[in-house]
Amino acid sequence: xxxxxxxxxxxxxxxxxxxxxxxxxxxxxxxxxxxxxxxxxxxxxxxxxxxxxxxxxxxxxxxxxxxxxxxxxxxxxxxxxxxxxxxxxxxxxxxxxxxxxxxxxxxxxxxxxxxxxxxxxxxxxxxxxx
Amino acid sequence: xxxxxxxxxxxxxxxxxxxxxxxxxxxxxxxxxxxxxxxxxxxxxxxxxxxxxxxxxxxxxxxxxxxxxxxxxxxxxxxxxxxxxxxxxxxxxxxxxxxxxxxxxxxxxxxxxxxxxxxxxxxxxx
Numbered sequence: 001x002x003x004x005x006x007x008x009x010x011x012x013x014x015x016x017x018x019x020x021x022x023x024x025x026x027x028x029x030x031x032x033x034x035x036x037x038x039x040x041x042x043x044x045x046x047x048x049x050x051x052x053x054x055x056x057x058x059x060x061x062x063x064x065x066x067x068x069x070x071x072x073x074x075x076x077x078x079x080x081x082x083x084x085x086x087x088x089x090x091x092x093x094x095x096x097x098x099x100x101x102x103x104x105x106x107x108x109x110x111x112x113x114x115x116x117x118x119x120x121x122x123x124x125x126x127x128x129x130x
Numbered sequence: 131x132x133x134x135x136x137x138x139x140x141x142x143x144x145x146x147x148x149x150x151x152x153x154x155x156x157x158x159x160x161x162x163x164x165x166x167x168x169x170x171x172x173x174x175x176x177x178x179x180x181x182x183x184x185x186x187x188x189x190x191x192x193x194x195x196x197x198x199x200x201x202x203x204x205x206x207x208x209x210x211x212x213x214x215x216x217x218x219x220x221x222x223x224x225x226x227x228x229x230x231x232x233x234x235x236x237x238x239x240x241x242x243x244x245x246x247x248x249x250x251x252x253x254x255x256x
Contacts, residue, residue, distance in 0.1 A: 052219060056212065
């Protein structure tokens with residue numbers, strides 16, 4: 001497996017771990033609506049991240065050349081964003097979830113990437129110190 | 131201030147003033163205050179999501195521009211650059227999603243006009 005695939009796979013695995021940890025913590029300490037918000041937001045953003053990377057991978061070759069149909073790429077992008085907006089609209093207007101829980105769930109990928117970055121920086125700096 | 135902006139602001143103020151007059155009654159001040167609150171929410175949502183979309187667009191455009199330039203200069207590093215770009219795009223895009231959530235919360239989770247009316251009456255000591 002190439003390095004780049006490893007990195008993305010690592011972040012993907014991290015996403016699920018972070019979602020599990022936050023979901024477990026919120027189910028213990030917070031209300032059911034908050035936990036549902038975390039889970040729905042987390043699932044949405046993980047799916048969004050996967051579709052985003054799949055779309056870009058399919059659209060560009062490793063050498064940066066554009067391959068595939070331009071219209072299809074744009075349509076996929078807009079469909080993804082519209083779907084996210086629709087789901088967020090539905091869950092907020094119907095009051096199924098706590099808005100803060102939803103925001104926390106939507107931050108799962110951010111937490112995962114920032115955590116990965118901090119860990120990488122820590123590893124690099126400790127290796128330099130040795 | 132450009133002429134178009136001035137006309138827009140004056141029109142908004144005029145419309146709100148007319149609406150306040152339309153509410154003329156016992157509790158016209160309260161209703162006018164509620165209307166101003168809704169006006170503020172509408173402006174905040176519109177401007178907020180617009181600015182978020184603009185920032186996201188600029189950020190994504192810059193990221194993709196830099197990634198493609200880097201790949202064109204050094205095609206062998208294309209895979210790594212693309213991976214980093216995807217991660218960066220995910221980070222940038224989430225900001226716009228936050229703005230969207232905040233707009234939805236502002237619009238749909240603020241108490242309705244009746245509730246707001248009650249709150250303002252209470253705050254005025256009525």
